[in-house]
Amino acid sequence: MRQEDAERLTRVGPGTPAGELFRRYWQPAALSSELPEKDGAPVRVRLLGEDLIAFRDTEGKIGLVDAYCPHRRAPLFFGRNEECGIRCVYHGWKFNADGTCTDLPSEPAESPMKNNIRIKSYPTFEQGGIVWTYMGPKDKQPAPPDYEWSRAPETHRAVSKAYQACNYLQGLEGGLDTAHVSFLHNNRIGDKKNLFARDGAPKIEVFDTDYGYYYVSTRKLSEGRDFIRVYQYTLPFQQMRPNMVQTGLESNRVAPRSDGHLWVPIDDEQTNVYNWTCGFDEDCPLDPQQIEETEAFYGRGKDHYIPGTFKLKANLSNDYFIDRQEQKNTSFTGIQGVNTQDVALQEGMGTVTDRTQEHLGTSDRAIAVMRRMLLEATRAVEAGETPRGAEAKSYRDIRPYDGLIPTGTDWREAFVEGLAPRW
Ligand code: FES
Numbered sequence: 001m002r003q004e005d006a007e008r009l010t011r012v013g014p015g016t017p018a019g020e021l022f023r024r025y026w027q028p029a030a031l032s033s034e035l036p037e038k039d040g041a042p043v044r045v046r047l048l049g050e051d052l053i054a055f056r057d058t059e060g061k062i063g064l065v066d067a068y069c070p071h072r073r074a075p076l077f078f079g080r081n082e083e084c085g086i087r088c089v090y091h092g093w094k095f096n097a098d099g100t101c102t103d104l105p106s107e108p109a110e111s112p113m114k115n116n117i118r119i120k121s122y123p124t125f126e127q128g129g130i131v132w133t134y135m136g137p138k139d140k141q142p143a144p145p146d147y148e149w150s151r152a153p154e155t156h157r158a159v160s161k162a163y164q165a166c167n168y169l170q171g172l173e174g175g176l177d178t179a180h181v182s183f184l185h186n187n188r189i190g191d192k193k194n195l196f197a198r199d200g201a202p203k204i205e206v207f208d209t210d211y212g213y214y215y216v217s218t219r220k221l222s223e224g225r226d227f228i229r230v231y232q233y234t235l236p237f238q239q240m241r242p243n244m245v246q247t248g249l250e251s252n253r254v255a256p257r258s259d260g261h262l263w264v265p266i267d268d269e270q271t272n273v274y275n276w277t278c279g280f281d282e283d284c285p286l287d288p289q290q291i292e293e294t295e296a297f298y299g300r301g302k303d304h305y306i307p308g309t310f311k312l313k314a315n316l317s318n319d320y321f322i323d324r325q326e327q328k329n330t331s332f333t334g335i336q337g338v339n340t341q342d343v344a345l346q347e348g349m350g351t352v353t354d355r356t357q358e359h360l361g362t363s364d365r366a367i368a369v370m371r372r373m374l375l376e377a378t379r380a381v382e383a384g385e386t387p388r389g390a391e392a393k394s395y396r397d398i399r400p401y402d403g404l405i406p407t408g409t410d411w412r413e414a415f416v417e418g419l420a421p422r423w
């Protein structure tokens, strides 16, 4: 990759090509559960290189405003969240969720100043346990997000969040890379039940769509059956992956469901990963205990986080607690937790890896296409166009899928029922 293109994709601050592109989509700013109560404590949000504060006001509405007061830049994190607004504790200026100044007690009552002061604020929308925001130009604001998983009832959906100390693109590339599952996540070397490990060089076909693409990976299993996985990529940084068939992995569930991630840039060198799970069987709600077990299997269980943060205890400073003996005897990596394995590789590349030094092969096709699409989308925005995947109607009914089919069968025919959205 040319350095110029790599920079175009990895810099996310205001005014950068990718930064301006990302501001054309709704994206997660926080989990709803971070703001559990009206007039509760505000939370710090850093998003696309901007420092913000989120608060749930007296009516339950979420404000997302500049982290610093427009008076003399005091931190609003220490502010009072009261009577439909956040009040700066330095001199008492108060702003509502829309950014309007509603009180200016340090100025004379007749002062017109109140009418001219605003705080930067972004619109918010809650769905699927996520507080979404739109940070782009007002006149280009698309309809709010509308994914099958975010529409799903609370009983059939779970979300979580984890911090990653690297650029979002390294995470997204890992998420679209089905080939690594056969190696990095091979936790029981020699286990014949593991479908992923039985073919480490899947064939990958990528199909362009209005929202991004889907790709189909085919792993040949010797007994006349193929293991097919259909992944979805929606611009700018979401992966949806299937989790429906028995793969011999511990994380596997019998009830049909899918999982996914959004790698949301905090800034150029840090990322918040929002993880979701969606069950499709109406009669089979997700079991909270099972969800917690799965999260623990991924390395995101309650005990895996540094208390009070979304940061994992296993990190680069302790080499993710790699166990070299275990690596010799049991698992490919010696690192516990599927997600921790991913993070170890992605953070270990350096915060922004040098993509001029890579050598991409055929198994990297999905990654190459994603990069090309993102580059094209930055140019579309520069040309005044609407980027691919900004409109909810382009992605509202998509779903990932996987299954075992007889070799030579057309997967579309085999999967026709499983591809229809449930929610
Ligand atoms: S700095 Fe906030 S009111 Fe003065």
Ligand SMILES: [Fe+2]
Binding pocket: 174, 180, 181, 184, 185, 338, 342
């Ligand atoms: Fe992975």
